[in-house]
Amino acid sequence: MADEAPFQLLHSELIHYIYKSADGENGRNITKLENMGFRVGQGLIERLTKDTARFKDELDIMKFVCKDFWTCVFKKQIDNLRTNHQGIYVLQDNKFRFLSHLSAGKQYLEHAPKYLAFTCGLVRGGLSSLGVKSIVTAEVSVMPSCKFQVMIQKM
Amino acid sequence: MADEAPFQLLHSELIHYIYKSADGENGRNITKLENMGFRVGQGLIERLTKDTARFKDELDIMKFVCKDFWTCVFKKQIDNLRTNHQGIYVLQDNKFRFLSHLSAGKQYLEHAPKYLAFTCGLVRGGLSSLGVKSIVTAEVSVMPSCKFQVMIQKM
Numbered sequence: 001m002a003d004e005a006p007f008q009l010l011h012s013e014l015i016h017y018i019y020k021s022a023d024g025e026n027g028r029n030i031t032k033l034e035n036m037g038f039r040v041g042q043g044l045i046e047r048l049t050k051d052t053a054r055f056k057d058e059l060d061i062m063k064f065v066c067k068d069f070w071t072c073v074f075k076k077q078i079d080n081l082r083t084n085h086q087g088i089y090v091l092q093d094n095k096f097r098f099l100s101h102l103s104a105g106k107q108y109l110e111h112a113p114k115y116l117a118f119t120c121g122l123v124r125g126g127l128s129s130l131g132v133k134s135i136v137t138a139e140v141s142v143m144p145s146c147k148f149q150v151m152i153q154k155m
Numbered sequence: 156m157a158d159e160a161p162f163q164l165l166h167s168e169l170i171h172y173i174y175k176s177a178d179g180e181n182g183r184n185i186t187k188l189e190n191m192g193f194r195v196g197q198g199l200i201e202r203l204t205k206d207t208a209r210f211k212d213e214l215d216i217m218k219f220v221c222k223d224f225w226t227c228v229f230k231k232q233i234d235n236l237r238t239n240h241q242g243i244y245v246l247q248d249n250k251f252r253f254l255s256h257l258s259a260g261k262q263y264l265e266h267a268p269k270y271l272a273f274t275c276g277l278v279r280g281g282l283s284s285l286g287v288k289s290i291v292t293a294e295v296s297v298m299p300s301c302k303f304q305v306m307i308q309k310m
Contacts, residue, residue, distance in 0.1 A: 009195040017173075047157055
């Protein structure tokens with residue numbers, strides 16, 4: 001558990017700081033978190049792919065995100081990857097670290113988005129550095145499980 | 156290298172964000188970073204010491220900070236620990252991660268404080284959770300080597 005603790009605690013502090021210091025407009029705070037995730041994702045994928053072979057297609061890239069990228073950040077892989085083979089991918093994490101410290105009750109569901117925004121940006125930034133433009137959203141139905149939907153934007 | 160990358164990149168983003176969004180007063184930004192480090196340090200030491208035996212004295216606590224605590228955050232130990240046995244400890248890290256991405260030239264020395272503030276707070280917060288009140292400062296003479304001075308405050 002301790003390995004990912006510094007990152008997880010820093011992420012919590014960041015949310016706390018942004019929500020405390022900003023003007024309280026939730027949408028703007030979400031955007032800030034998403035943007036920070038984007039830049040961290042970019043930096044991270046650059047380090048991770050420095051010595052890897054070229055990816056053969058989009059699916060290959062998504063698998064890399066689900067395995068190496070996710071493991072580097074969350075010390076576990078994505079549990080399930082699905083695609084409609086038309087540019088939509090759903091990445092399911094059954095025990096998403098940034099939610100696992102929240103109570104699993106439904107009363108905290110409304111707080112989930114602020115714990116997901118950074119990671120949506122993280123995935124979007126990582127993909128972007130690999131030349132894949134996307135829109136990433138997240139959905140929680142039962143905590144701490146979480147689904148990230150990636151919609152590839154054809155250029 | 157990749158293991159500590161998420162934490163390191165998030166730390167950089169945090170500095171960037173605070174310096175961009177705040178009013179530009181350097182002293183206040185340093186305080187903010189230090190406070191965030193403090194809270195992360197508190198949370199971290201609580202997780203790390205959950206199952207450890209009681210510490211026998213102050214030196215024993217400092218050794219834990221130099222080894223387990225530092226390794227958890229920076230994936231390496233402190234290289235050198237010195238003390239005057241009167242409440243002052245100097246922790247030297249010869250390759251401090253938060254500085255290793257900066258050029259080693261002297262021209263960046265003036266930027267060092269903002270990369271050290273969070274970690275000063277981290278150590279102070281960790282010690283505080285173990286009942287040790289302290290003042291922590293940092294000093295860089297040759298990058299990326301860094302000395303953290305811990306002055307224990309007797310209560």
